[in-house]
Amino acid sequence: MSKVIHKFELTSQWSQMILLHENAEILDIECKGSKVFLWALLDINMPEKEYEIVTVVTGGLFKDGLRYIKTLHMINAFGENIVLHYFVNHS
Structure with missing residues (x-):
């Protein structure tokens, strides 16, 4: 099992799809400057999932x-x- 934390920039859309890996653990969402980012713990051996x-x-x-x-x-x-x-x- 190989895990990594990745950062994803979120858009201003009310609903958006992001590509993670199955069983991803969303760790946090924060503002950095005028942008919003999501951090997730991913098992890179798992298949990708939206x-x-x-x-x-x-x-x-x-x-x-x-x-x-x-x-x-x-x-x-x-x-x-x-x-x-x-x-x-998650569905």
């Missing part, structure tokens, strides 16, 4: 079956404070 990352604003609707990752407090391009909640869909 995971859906879903971003929801406070009060926003989202579907059942998502696993919570992290909440970020940010300032948007207009200087407004926003709170974004990140989830992963």
Whole structure:
């Protein structure tokens, strides 16, 4: 078993697919400058698999079956404070 931690830049899309490996463990999501990154622990011997990352604003609707990752407090391009909640869909 060979494991590695990789960093992935997330987009501003509400839903996006990222290519990880099966059984990936999402470790964290953080802002670096004006960009948002996700760190994941991957077993590089496992097959690759797409995971859906879903971003929801406070009060926003989202579907059942998502696993919570992290909440970020940010300032948007207009200087407004926003709170974004990140989830992963394993299906």
